[in-house]
Structures are given as structure tokens and as C-alpha cells.
Amino acid sequence: MISVAEAIQIVRQQTRALPSERVELQAAQGRVLAEDIVADSDLPPFDRSQMDGYAVRADDVKYAPVRLRIVGESAAGRGWRQELEEGQAVRIMTGAPVPAGADSVQQVELTHELKDATVVELLESVEPGKSIVKRGAEITAGDVVLNAGTTINAAMMAVLAAFGYAKVNVFRRPRVGVLATGTELVAVDQKPGQDQIRDSNNYSIGAYAELAGAIVERLPVTGDETSALKKQIAKAAKRCDMIVTSGGVSMGVYDVTKSALKELEAELFFERVALRPGKPTVFARLPNGTLVFGLPGNPVSVSVTFNLFARTSLLAMQGATEPALKHETAALAKSVKGTNERESYLPVQLTTNDDGELIAFPLKWGGSSDFVAFAVTTALAIVPANVKTIEAGSVVKVVRLP
Numbered sequence: 001m002i003s004v005a006e007a008i009q010i011v012r013q014q015t016r017a018l019p020s021e022r023v024e025l026q027a028a029q030g031r032v033l034a035e036d037i038v039a040d041s042d043l044p045p046f047d048r049s050q051m052d053g054y055a056v057r058a059d060d061v062k063y064a065p066v067r068l069r070i071v072g073e074s075a076a077g078r079g080w081r082q083e084l085e086e087g088q089a090v091r092i093m094t095g096a097p098v099p100a101g102a103d104s105v106q107q108v109e110l111t112h113e114l115k116d117a118t119v120v121e122l123l124e125s126v127e128p129g130k131s132i133v134k135r136g137a138e139i140t141a142g143d144v145v146l147n148a149g150t151t152i153n154a155a156m157m158a159v160l161a162a163f164g165y166a167k168v169n170v171f172r173r174p175r176v177g178v179l180a181t182g183t184e185l186v187a188v189d190q191k192p193g194q195d196q197i198r199d200s201n202n203y204s205i206g207a208y209a210e211l212a213g214a215i216v217e218r219l220p221v222t223g224d225e226t227s228a229l230k231k232q233i234a235k236a237a238k239r240c241d242m243i244v245t246s247g248g249v250s251m252g253v254y255d256v257t258k259s260a261l262k263e264l265e266a267e268l269f270f271e272r273v274a275l276r277p278g279k280p281t282v283f284a285r286l287p288n289g290t291l292v293f294g295l296p297g298n299p300v301s302v303s304v305t306f307n308l309f310a311r312t313s314l315l316a317m318q319g320a321t322e323p324a325l326k327h328e329t330a331a332l333a334k335s336v337k338g339t340n341e342r343e344s345y346l347p348v349q350l351t352t353n354d355d356g357e358l359i360a361f362p363l364k365w366g367g368s369s370d371f372v373a374f375a376v377t378t379a380l381a382i383v384p385a386n387v388k389t390i391e392a393g394s395v396v397k398v399v400r401l402p
């Protein structure tokens, strides 16, 4: 049995980044950058006014109130191209270029225009540089503004647009086949007969995989026969970068996932992790390179093991520099129990208290089959192996669920 940290390490080592592709900017949200994004211009590209007001020479208004002659106007997109001289002012708008010769902008609230708008009275003096963002103060042309490996969020879309990335190089989205195994399973649109249940794992796995950027294909539910399972896996492997199965990895007579993988000559990297829930998790690679995660059947184990391992691999395939769930810390609202030899990942809800501290509320649940209770979980609290109890108020590591 290997630790969770070792298993994640192996997943990262055995996952290769997929090739990149160029996509239209509007399709880039949520994708992982395969190139550094470089500024093609200074930002701001010119000395920019931060205020509506008057561009002036600070020297001219030292002994305010003073009157200056209005010689022009600089609006956003339509600057005033001449040079401002002593005794002059240019009416200026937010975002407009500050004319040459001016060294400060007085905001309109501290001025008023006189004589048919040909003269402005400035009521207060102004510091040199006031309300001007100098050219290049934010970004210099040639700067790397976003690094390869970053997942593109909504705010980054503006960065890409501002520097002219109409198309952007991102890693290809992984294609993932999800495959539920178990003779007891029927499809969602069927009424379960005697001893049967509906397949729910394919839906949670598919949803989590999509959240991790994958294109998901739902494969037909398969029984507990090695030969049928083998066929399904071999067929799906032709189109998929990853196959995620659920069920059939425990020690029972009908647990055939590992035998199917072995008969397909897969390389098994691990098959037992010191984890509760989710000990019998399997990670393997088929001879054609397709990665396989054989997750346990219990729906809660599925959510935990998918997000610890398969999600990490999917993000690594897309070139993410930090593919694994991030550890944070939270104080426990109630005590929790650990177990021997295995690290526990227990369902909690995260909130903040009045002091702004992160608090983890352990959920009441009936174990790894209790997916209804698990559905409101927002994070997992980590209890180290061989720790009997962690008392309320103690600070523990947590990982947020996507």
C-alpha cells in the first residue's frame, strides 16, 4: 500500500502533457495556456489621464486660484496633438492621452470654465504627475503577462484580448471514457428491478471530468465479466486519452477490473492506496498509452479518488503546473475520527466564522455508500493515518472539491 502523496506523485510522473492547439479567443476560457503571453505594447500605451479635468503645467497653478486659457481638448481615442505652453490648459477626459508639455491633470470638480469656455479657473494647485498614469507604468512591451500552464479565467480573457491574442495556444482537452461496471447496474432511464440499482457513478465522474477540462464519452454500463470489460476498454482506448472505470476493484469474486487490465497487458502503477475511502484504487497504462483509473464502486469513494488522482492527471495532461488539489487549513467544528494505516478524507462543509477563520463542519454520513449525504460536501478534511481522534477546534488540512 502506498500513501496518497506517493500515489499523486506517481500520477504526475506517468502523465504526459497532450499536444497543444490554437483556439479562437472566445473558446479559450477554462483552457490551459501552452504558451507564455507576451505584451505587444506598453500599458498604458501613452501617458493616460485618470480623471476628467484639465491637463496643465503644475508650475502654472502653484499659486491657485489661477486662470488658464483653454487651447484644446483631449478625449479618449482623440488626443490633442500639439504641445501645451505656459499659461495654457487642455480639457481632458478619463482615458485620454495627456498632451506633451502638460505634467499634471486637475480634476474637473476643482475647476470651473469662464468666458464661453475659453478660460478655466483652477481653484487649487496640483502636484506634478497628479492623475497621470505614465506610459508603460503597468506593463512594458515584451513583458510576459501570463505564464504557460495557467488556466485561463474570465479576467485573463481581457489580458489576452488587450495584447491582440485573437487566437491562443492551449493544450488539447483530454478525451475521457467513463465506464461503470457491475451486474447490478441499470441506466438512469430504467426502473431498477430486483437487486438492481441505477448507475450514478458515470454521471458524477463525467461531471467532475468536465470540470477538469475533459471531453467526456459515456460508455455503456458493463457487467462483471472479464471478457466484456476487456472488449469495452480496448475499444474505448482507441479514442480516449483516459478511461475511468468504477467498481470491480475490491477483493470479491466479481471484481474483474484488474484481470481485464492485466489481460490487456496494461502496466499497473498502483492498486492499493492508504486512503479512506478509496483504498482499492487502480492506476494503469494500456500499451497504446491510454491511462486507466479503476476507481472503487462506492459513489463517495468515486468522488474522493477521482478528484485526488484522475483529476490531477487530467490537469497535468493539459499542462497545468499545479495539477493536484491544493491543501488549505481549517479549524474543525466537531471532532473527527481517523483510522489505522490509512489517511482519511472526510466530507466537510467549509464556512468562515466571525473572526474570518475557515471552519470545517464534518458532515454526518453513513460511510462510502452515502452519496446523498455527500452531495452537499464542499471539501474533504484530512486525518493522518493512525490518528484516533482530532478534537473540535483543532486545525486540519482540507482540500476543496471542484
Ligand code: AMP
Binding pocket: 180, 181, 182, 184, 185, 197, 198, 199, 200, 201, 202, 246, 247, 248, 249, 250, 252, 296, 297, 298, 299, 369
Ligand atoms: P464494487 O466496488 O463493484 O464492489 O461496488 C461497491 C458498491 O458500489 C456496490 O454497492 C455497488 O453496487 C456500488 N456501485 C458500483 N458501481 C456503481 C455505479 N456505477 N453507480 C452506483 N453505485 C455503484
Ligand code: MG
Binding pocket: 181, 182, 183, 224, 247, 248, 254, 297
Ligand atoms: Mg461491482
